[in-house]
Amino acid sequence: MKYLTFATATLAATAAMSDTPELTVYTYDSFVSEWGPGPAIEKAFEETCACDLKMVGLGDGAALLARLKLEGARTDADVVMGLDTALIAAAKETGLFTETSVSAEYTLPVEWTDPVFAPYDWGYFAFVHNKSLDTVPANFKELAESDLKIVIQDPRSSTPGLGLLLWVKAAYGDEAPAIWEALADNVVTVTKGWSEAYGLFLEGEADMVLSYTTSPAYHLIAEEDDSKAAAAFDEGHFMQIEVVGALAGSDQPELAKEFLNFMVSDAAQTILPTTNWMYPAVTPSAGLPAGFETLTVPEKALDIAVQDVPAIREEALAEWLKALSQ
Known part of the structure; x- marks a missing residue:
């Protein structure tokens, strides 16, 4: 009888699991890490969706798009989260995404009207350093001199790495090749993604690391350590907006749309500042966490129109490769 009871219960559980819809979300590694927002996002969404949320970490943001291009229409992903404004045009060219027209009261520095992708957080790229650093450069030229x-990320696999190329290009235009030639001997190494680069910085392998103006908030809030700061560059700082989008071939289109709406809801936006350490796309009802008011706020925000990024990216990448290969 005990065996029959156990067998019956097992069959019932198996049947229940088979009836539970599964939503697969491709994202970047740090998002799904134990210290990232993934676990909390998964728990909060599953409490509302009666579904199984499967979050798959695949390197850094640019690596996500490369993986998606490789898989094409055969991809298992229903949603991709972790692309940014520098990759939107290339992502749309794949023809794999569908419009969802998510509506939210965004508190971004720019107006958002894109019907395909929904922004969930944003920030400014910056070089993070220890406050004990004797002299902090005020711009790229001072850094090069x-x-x-410094530790930076590869623009072919990393969204911060690509953001750095666009940052230099937006700030210096035709002078960008000269800036990279001057910076080349400052670069200790180029990593595939953000996590590896930041880890090397924390281990003392470099004086500065390409990250975000919000990165010191992690040390301040999570570790009660105020020893880190982001250098303020007078050329301005390039802005990144991270987005989430649904795939046209998903077999869970309604659930995918539900997830996109969840990511701009107060439930998700409250989680992101102290797990992904970025500004939320929609300011939570409780406001920003204490400590965010201490962060470096750029006097000038730099940006490149989404439609102009592909051509500029190719030019900037060629300039970067040439400078670092010499």
């Missing part, structure tokens, strides 16, 4: 060692 210094003996400071």
